[in-house]
Amino acid sequence: MELHKLTIHELRDLLKKREVSAVDATRKVLERIDSVDDTIQAFITVDHNKALKQAEEADKLLQSGEGGELCGVPLSIKDVLCTKGIRTTCGSRILETFVPPYDATVVDKLNKSGAVTVGKVAMDEFAMGSTSENCAYRIPKNPWNPEYISGGSSGGSAASVAADECIASLGTDTGGSIRQPASHCGVVGMKPTYGRVSRYGLVAFASSLDQIGPITKDVRDCALLMNVISGYDPKDSTSVKRDVPDYSAALSKGLKGLKIGIPKEYFIQGLDAEVEKAVFNGIDILKEAGAETVEISLPHNDYCVAVYYMIAPAEASSNLARYDGVKYGYRDSSGESLQEMYRNTRSKGFGDEVKRRIVIGTYALSSGYYDAYYKKASQVRTLITEDFSKAYEKCDVIVSPVTPTPAWPIGEKIDDPLSMYLSDILTISANLAGIPGMSVPCGFSSKGLPIGLQFQAAHFQEEKLITTAFNLEQHLDLSPKRPEGL
Ligand code: GLN
Numbered sequence: 001m002e003l004h005k006l007t008i009h010e011l012r013d014l015l016k017k018r019e020v021s022a023v024d025a026t027r028k029v030l031e032r033i034d035s036v037d038d039t040i041q042a043f044i045t046v047d048h049n050k051a052l053k054q055a056e057e058a059d060k061l062l063q064s065g066e067g068g069e070l071c072g073v074p075l076s077i078k079d080v081l082c083t084k085g086i087r088t089t090c091g092s093r094i095l096e097t098f099v100p101p102y103d104a105t106v107v108d109k110l111n112k113s114g115a116v117t118v119g120k121v122a123m124d125e126f127a128m129g130s131t132s133e134n135c136a137y138r139i140p141k142n143p144w145n146p147e148y149i150s151g152g153s154s155g156g157s158a159a160s161v162a163a164d165e166c167i168a169s170l171g172t173d174t175g176g177s178i179r180q181p182a183s184h185c186g187v188v189g190m191k192p193t194y195g196r197v198s199r200y201g202l203v204a205f206a207s208s209l210d211q212i213g214p215i216t217k218d219v220r221d222c223a224l225l226m227n228v229i230s231g232y233d234p235k236d237s238t239s240v241k242r243d244v245p246d247y248s249a250a251l252s253k254g255l256k257g258l259k260i261g262i263p264k265e266y267f268i269q270g271l272d273a274e275v276e277k278a279v280f281n282g283i284d285i286l287k288e289a290g291a292e293t294v295e296i297s298l299p300h301n302d303y304c305v306a307v308y309y310m311i312a313p314a315e316a317s318s319n320l321a322r323y324d325g326v327k328y329g330y331r332d333s334s335g336e337s338l339q340e341m342y343r344n345t346r347s348k349g350f351g352d353e354v355k356r357r358i359v360i361g362t363y364a365l366s367s368g369y370y371d372a373y374y375k376k377a378s379q380v381r382t383l384i385t386e387d388f389s390k391a392y393e394k395c396d397v398i399v400s401p402v403t404p405t406p407a408w409p410i411g412e413k414i415d416d417p418l419s420m421y422l423s424d425i426l427t428i429s430a431n432l433a434g435i436p437g438m439s440v441p442c443g444f445s446s447k448g449l450p451i452g453l454q455f456q457a458a459h460f461q462e463e464k465l466i467t468t469a470f471n472l473e474q475h476l477d478l479s480p481k482r483p484e485g486l
Helices: 008-016 022-040 048-063 105-112 155-162 179-185 219-229 247-252 273-288 299-322 338-349 352-365 371-394 417-422 428-433 462-475
Strands: 043-046 074-078 116-121 145-149 168-173 188-191 211-216 259-263 292-296 397-401 437-444 450-457
Touching: 008 022, 008 048, 008 219, 022 043, 022 048, 022 074, 022 116, 043 155, 048 116, 074 105, 074 155, 105 116, 105 219, 116 155, 155 168, 155 179, 155 211, 168 179, 168 188, 168 219, 179 188, 179 437, 179 450, 188 219, 188 462, 211 219, 219 247, 219 462, 247 462, 259 273, 259 371, 273 292, 273 397, 273 437, 273 450, 273 462, 292 371, 299 352, 299 371, 299 417, 299 428, 352 371, 371 428, 397 462, 437 462, 450 462
Parallel strands: 074 116, 074 168, 259 292, 259 397
Antiparallel strands: 043 116, 168 211, 188 211, 188 437, 397 450, 437 450
16 A cells, blocks of 8 residues: 555554554655655655654554554654754754754654654755745755745645655744645645744744644645644743644534635736636635635735845844854854854855845844834734734635745746745735635646645634635545656
């Protein structure tokens, strides 16, 4: 049986019935990585021995009828999440040798549930980018066509799921980095509400925007992973004390009476005609299934790219000050003085995009400019958040494309940061407002590349996203579900 091709819920059922073992499943996934990752380049680190050891432990638990929902399920993890004893590079040379002494809370929760970590996956350096081309080690390829980007910054997560190199993955989303690669790779991705999932052990990019979330083969798996990773954590002061619902229960709800908002500002100039068609086809399917549509407006959406590219670099410049060659990570000792050590370490350790953001962020925060840039951006951020509050008085879920175009060829935009930043226009406002968003496959371009549809909901309304996405998935016959010929 091709165990690596299964979803979490399919594999879990077989594991629970003891028709297959966790070791079998893990071996199959590791073999898959060995056979396709030379092409896909999703993994920075694969630890065969550790994975098989975890699988053996999972089998013992399964044998005794214990073990959580993920017991024995092989997962990949974005390399920005701390994993005790497994190197965590953040896609950066500056952390090339960093082996965390602790697990991120989400990793701890996966472990407690019995999941198996097969490896750490590639990403844009410190999660800054939209294509994963800013990774210092390798560029994960789109499994539907390896000449194309897998998206970013969680490109390795999405590519590893789409190429069946794992059963599911965890990514992070600061401005779209879960939803956008999920969309480009034809898989499901969710960015939860800010505060829903603990960020403890997530290496910070922009602390007020970062969230961890699932990237999965279907919506049912997304709900399953949300059940495991959500919840209050005393180690993260921004995590919210609020009960975690059973997200899987949202799967069985219908769409009758659900109001879907269509924001006129999201169907922008430059939106690819094939993307628009696939999204409206998805909307028609939801209407047939009982949902109503209403037109809504998010009037400050025009400012979201400018606001995000002020706030995110500002926070990043502060967060990245800790990489100075003193405490951990790479150190360049070729200079004579402490100043030279700092300069050489950071010059050699960071890549171009990270340096660009540090320069922008430091400038925006510097005295004399703070009011004009950072403070102004924070004020407009509030207006963007208020737009959403007003919109959710009229609708339950907002629907839109995830990205203005399908994936593009590797290299096409790497020298044009502005056009790269503009490609985030449909995803970043959810992070600015802290609301949850989800990406679900809804079609293919004429080049055979996946197209995703985005749902956004009010704070802590992830269940509505799951209900809507699951109904779409059930009624939409997308074939093939996974890329063929790998
Ligand atoms: N593409 C956006 C950026 O470059 C978002 C990245 C993210 O969500 N981590 O900042």
